[in-house]
Amino acid sequence: MIQKKICMIGDFSVGKTSLVARFVRQSFSDKYLTTVGVKIDTKLVKSTDGHDVKLILWDIAGNDTLTTAATSYLRGSAGFLLIIDGTRLPTWESALNLREAVTKQLGEKPFIMLLNKADLTEQWEIDQELIDEKVQEGWILLKTSAKTGLNVEEAFSELATQMLKV
Amino acid sequence: MSLEKNIALAKALKSIREFLVLQQAQLHAIEERIVQLEQEQTHFDVLNILEDRVDNLELEHIPSDIIENIENNLEKSLTRLYLLEKQIENLESGQVRFDDIDRQIQSLLESRQILFDEINNKINELEKNKLVKLETRLSHFEPVLTRLGKLEKQIKNSELMTQELAKVLPHAIRQATQHITEQMKNEEKAGLTESLQEPVEHCLRHSIHEDTRSFANILFPVMGPAIRRAINESLKNVVQSINKTAELSFSRKGLAWRVEAWRSGRSFSDIVLQNSLIYRVEQVFLIHRESGLLIQHVHQKGVEIGDSDAVSAMFTAIQDFIRDSFSSNKTEELSSVEIGDYTVWLERGPYAVLACVIRGVTPYHFREIMRSSLEMMHAHYGLLLQNFEGDNVPLQPCLPWLEKTLQSKTKEEAKTSSHLLSPQLIGIFGIILLGFLGWGYFHFEYQQRLTGYINELQKLPGIVIIFSEFDDGKLMITGMRDPLASEPQKIAQNYGLSPEEVESVWTPYQDLTPQFVEQRLRQQLAPPSTVDIRLQDHILYLEGYASQNWINRATSASLLPGVQVVSDELLETDQFLLFLAKKTLVPPESVTLNVQERLLQITGYVDSMTFKLLEQGIQNLPQSPTEFAGIDSSGLIDAEREREQVIQRIEKMKLYFNQGMTQLVPEQKTTQQALLKNVHKLLVLSQILQQSVVLQITGNTDGTGSKILNQQLSQQRAETIINWLHQNGIEKRHLNVVPPTLILFGKNEPNPSDRNVIFRINY
Structure with a gap:
């Protein structure tokens, strides 16, 4: 079975860990995030074309920039999920910067941008124009909700598919 | 010859061609004119038909004006017809002329053709042989030229050249290599070796300079065993040393093992090994170094395992975390982790990490097994390891090496023995006792030397010891030392102490005892030999003579520490020397003495007796670099002798x-x-x-x-x-x-x- 390392990238408190918690049965305690700065879980997914892929999820502690430790943790990653909090516009900008930094570190790798906390529609701050602009650039964006499980499985599955295409 | 003929022939043909072109143009004009005439003839025929019709018409039915008009037209037509007939006659005569010309041209052409054929035949006959020969030679040249062309293309085509060279090069190198052995036997420099030495060295140097890591990766499978073999011997010594230390330990456990060894008659180190080295490698992870992905995983039966992929990744994350957090230059790596009964040993290759989860105490040589397995995997599957992207199927052949590391060693039952005091054990104790005694003696002797050295230093003037201690196999001394005092290192050598055994920190100071003050004065003033220096009760006595500069410098010596007063009885050199000359020569009043820059000048008139006495006196004057530089007595004249000479001159x-x-x-x-x-x-x-x-x-x-x-x-x-x-x-x-x-x-x-x-x- 193919294994792929993926990283969860995003600003502090955008919901990375909640997405992972929604997605997998956790092997390690969340304490790792605050101590080592990363928590690892695994999940078996089926790509959209039917291949089994074991994802090794590296949930890297949130920050608006890449720390030295985070840079080390990124090494060897086959793709990443770029997560923003749809109710906080500044996390969009952070995500763009993080994406740039990650690309500089890893080279061009498949990624999906997750607009998390989609259930909080009344607090939503991300303008649809911004989203459309990125979609036109060829980015894949999904509105997700760790609370309701909206698009969570689909996001990981889609990323697995994208990584297998490379 | 043939060339000239060809030129003449060409000229003739050219003139014929020009003539024919001209005739052709004329013929063409005539043909056009004939066409016109034929059209006119048609008109003429029409007129005839009209005339006939007019003749047949009944004139009484036709108006007279019309008839007149017709008649006029007819007259005009007849006139034109007449003119046409004339022209036709002219044309006919022209046609005749043309035919004549045509015939002449034809005959001319025929005669020219005949001439040309004749010339051609002659040329052919004359040059046939030559041409045949030339053709033959040219035919020989053709394949040569073709080959030359091919060769030129090959030379110009660098790729083709490279291909050709690539075909020949291995054979050439092989052939050159065969000569190397013979040349080496004859102690000659092998040509191939000599030629390749510099470029190969350059290539290696360049390659290492460009990317050290790739070179290290290539050498990894080779370097490891080589280094291990080299350090094995050292490790053996270290292990032996550790064993000896263990033997000398008197811990509770150690004493218990010693009693056991005593009772069983086995060596103490055997007992220690038996009690210590019990372990089980429960899990082995082969982890991709860059991504932390699990390549392969093996474990003992019955061992509970979690999510090995997550564990593998977490291993990597923790290693990164430890390195980033605690390694100063980010190059050190985590090599082991201990948690209770478990120890995780990590060994790294360029592309993969081997992690062994071990329960118990692992022997040191197990690391060698780990390294060896890792090196073998790199040697065989280095490329697959390097390019690993999550598919571990191609790397399943690594499993046997991993299983090799999945070792375990259980505790063996100790065998009891009735031997209480074996001769071997007594011998060991004897050796240990001798060792102790020897060590004690050497220690005592060494301490004696150290004490003697410190005592002598303390006695030495100009040296003050502030602090001394024996630490970490070294004598540490801190003190003060006058630069003029004896050299402590030389004294240490007298006591058989090497510089490695003594570490001294000396702070410079000035000792004010008269001995050092006088020595320092002499060093600083550098007195000439004509000056006597003496220091007594802090008074500096200066006697003798010297240059004025030195006297000035010396008299300011009271500024130096340890000198309070300067007693100056010094004379300036020239003044002293003049005094000395006068004292030695005792010259009469008629003689003048003068000293300048240590040069004595004697002038004046004396009688013969005095002259001789002065001459003897001059001989006794000291001449040296510090005394008279020279004596000029040319001005001293024997008056009696001079008078006799004058008398002789007058009387002549x-x-x-x-x-x-x-x-x-x-x-x-x-x-x-x-x-x-x-x-x-x-x-x-x-x-x-x-x-x-x-x-x-x-x-x-x-x-x-x-x-x-x-x-x-x-x-x-x-x-x-x-x-x-x-x-x-x-x-x-x-x-x-x-x-x-x-x-x-x-x-x-x-x-x-x-x-x-x-x-x-x-x-």
């Missing part, structure tokens, strides 16, 4: 007179001046010698005339000279006329040289 002189007269012969000015100078000198010398002197002047005559006349003339001539000398500053008391002993007279043939005045000195 004569002044000549005109015949029968007291007038001097002219042109004797030089003699006169010389006489006057010498007489003055004589008088001076006589005065120095304190002796009176009289110049006796005798006048002579040539004997012409009577005796009385000659006697008078003699007297007058002498007086003339006396007057002249007196006029020139010579007192008359030093001048006296002495008549000649013989007065010549009555001579018929006089001698002009007899008319003179001569001089004698009387003192």
